[in-house]
Amino acid sequence: MAQQTNRKTFLKNAVVAGAGLLVGENLIKAEPTKKKKPNSVAVNKPIVLSTWDFGLEANVAAWEILSKKGRALDAVEAGVKVPEADPTERSVGYGGRPDRDGRVTLDACIMDELANIGSVACLEHIKHPISVARAVMEKTPHVMLVGDGALSFALSQGFVKENLLVPESEKEWKQWLIKSDYKPEANIENHDTIGMIALDEMGNLSGACTTSGMAFKMHGRVGDSPIIGAGLYVDNEVGAATATGQGEEVIRIVGCHLVVELMRMGYTPYDACKEAVERVVKLMERRNKDPKLIQVGFIALNKQGMHGAYCVQNGFTYAKYDSNGNKIQAADYKIYVPRKK
Ligand code: ASP
Numbered sequence: 001m002a003q004q005t006n007r008k009t010f011l012k013n014a015v016v017a018g019a020g021l022l023v024g025e026n027l028i029k030a031e032p033t034k035k036k037k038p039n040s041v042a043v044n045k046p047i048v049l050s051t052w053d054f055g056l057e058a059n060v061a062a063w064e065i066l067s068k069k070g071r072a073l074d075a076v077e078a079g080v081k082v083p084e085a086d087p088t089e090r091s092v093g094y095g096g097r098p099d100r101d102g103r104v105t106l107d108a109c110i111m112d113e114l115a116n117i118g119s120v121a122c123l124e125h126i127k128h129p130i131s132v133a134r135a136v137m138e139k140t141p142h143v144m145l146v147g148d149g150a151l152s153f154a155l156s157q158g159f160v161k162e163n164l165l166v167p168e169s170e171k172e173w174k175q176w177l178i179k180s181d182y183k184p185e186a187n188i189e190n191h192d193t194i195g196m197i198a199l200d201e202m203g204n205l206s207g208a209c210t211t212s213g214m215a216f217k218m219h220g221r222v223g224d225s226p227i228i229g230a231g232l233y234v235d236n237e238v239g240a241a242t243a244t245g246q247g248e249e250v251i252r253i254v255g256c257h258l259v260v261e262l263m264r265m266g267y268t269p270y271d272a273c274k275e276a277v278e279r280v281v282k283l284m285e286r287r288n289k290d291p292k293l294i295q296v297g298f299i300a301l302n303k304q305g306m307h308g309a310y311c312v313q314n315g316f317t318y319a320k321y322d323s324n325g326n327k328i329q330a331a332d333y334k335i336y337v338p339r340k341k
Contacts, residue, residue, distance in 0.1 A: 044305030045203060047322040048075060050196035051244045051299060054089055055319030056328055058082040058194055063321045072198040072206035073112045079196045080108075080130050080208045087166045091192035094127045095166045096212025098173050100182070101219045104164040107226035108133045108210035109144075113236040119144040121226040125161045126154045130210045133226070144226070176216050191215055193225050195232060195242025197301045205240045205301065207232045213247065223247025229257035239263045239303055241273070245296035245312070249280045259300050269300035270308025270332075277310045277334050292337050299331075313337045 046066035048059050062079030066072070084093030091097065098104045108129035109119035118137025121144065123129050132154045136145050145153050155161065193211035200206075209232040211225040224230035224247035231247070233256035234240040241259035243250045250256075255276050262272035276298050281291045297311035299318045309318050309331035316331045 042304075043199075043203065044322055045199045046072075046075075046201050047301065047305045047307065047320070048079065048196060048198040049299050049301050049307050049309075049318060049320050050079060051194055051242065051297065051316075051318050052192055053317055053319070053328055054083045054086075054092070054192075054194060055196065055317075056326060058196060059319050059321035059326050062196060062198055063326065066198060066200055066321075069201040071202075072200040072204050073110070075198045075200065076196045076206050076208035077110065077130055077134055079198075080194045080210050081128055083194050084128050084130060084210055090166075090169060090212075091215075092194050092211055093129065094162070094164050095169060096164060097169050097191075097215035098165055098212075099219045099221065100176075100180070100216045102165065102170070102173050103219060104169070104212060105219070106164075106210070106212055107222055108208070109226045109228055109232055110134050110137060110206070110208045111228060111232055111234040111240075112137075112206045113204035113234065115234070115236075117143045117228045119226040119228060120150040120154075121146040121222045122220055123147070123150040123154065125151060125164060126159050127162055127164065128159070130208050132157070132159060133208075133210075143228070146222070147220075173216065182216055191245075193223075193231070193244040195225070195244055195299065197232075197234070197240040197242050197299065199240075199301055199303070199305050203303070205234050205236050205303070207234045207240045207242055209242050211244075224250035224255065227251060229254045231256060233257045233260045235260050235264070237264075237303065239269060239301055241269075241298055241300040243296065243298050244316070246294040249284065249294060249296050252283060253279045255280070255296070255298060259298055263300065263302050268308055269302050269306055270310065273298040273300050273308050273310035274332070274334075277312055281312060281334055292335055297331055310334070315339070 048062040058079040062075040065075040083089040087095035106129040118133040195209040197207040230251045241256040259272045297316035299309040
């Protein structure tokens with residue numbers, strides 16, 4: 001018992017001493033613990049951000065939901081479904097360019113404020129892969145389904161099997177077959193992705209990302225877009241980010257998770273996107289690859305509704321819809337590459 005009291009006394013003294021910091025002989029008094037001030041930064045919400053010019057129309061569908069105090073999750077799904085359904089958007093959903101075997105294979109993922117995630121990769125014949133990804137999230141014990149398994153699941157959920165190869169894409173593919181020359185080419189519209197991130201009236205973040213990937217890719221190739229952490233990441237305490245461009249380079253740095261973690265460390269969304277791009281470029285240079293030959297762009301949103309974007313080379317645009325309206329903005333870039341007219 002006496003021993004116990006001594007131990008208690010020792011612990012009590014240790015706690016008191018712990019209130020200061022011993023440096024050599026000197027005891028530096030610690031600051032009294034201050035009560036945390038309530039966050040005084042005004043929150044800009046709701047807000048939705050999406051990649052490329054087609055983000056403008058997609059944002060309108062998302063805003064319909066956000067402006068009525070709807071969930072960010074519903075908003076991002078509804079938003080990205082717009083280019084998915086548009087046959088003239090040749091890099092997403094219906095109308096997307098096929099792989100080198102002439103097959104349209106789609107990738108998508110979705111993430112909500114509770115870190116619920118769902119994803120599909122190499123999915124054929126379904127116009128809205130984002131909704132299949134959401135069904136994976138909500139109706140299965142898994143987070144990712146691919147290929148035939150994803151298709152069977154989609155059909156079991158009532159999705160309809162369709163031909164997604166539009167005549168224009170088929171023509172381009174046949175043209176491509178003549179030379180069968182596969183190399184990544186930035187900004188020539190043979191690949192793009194709609195990534196969308198939103199903060200709703202309740203202060204919750206969600207994101208969605210969907211693409212047909214690189215045109216004329218090898219059959220079975222999967223890019224960053226359906227990979228949580230690479231093409232999309234959401235942390236409701238911190239922020240959200242999504243990516244577009246050469247997926248292989250985004251996966252290499254686990255791009256969107258990196259952007260969110262940088263924001264957690266205090267980076268602004270702009271600085272976080274810039275740092276991620278710097279890393280893409282640095283790793284390419286280390287491997288003697290020319291970053292001028294590719295594009296990668298990130299967009300990010302933090303919990304206060306501040307946003308930012310950055311890309312490897314000029315040409316990447318994104319759309320922002322908040323109380324100031326719906327606008328296209330050109331992202332800042334690391335490398336200037338003159339375009340041929
Ligand atoms: N990130 C997509 C992919 O690599 C393509 C793109 O966004 O341009 O599949």
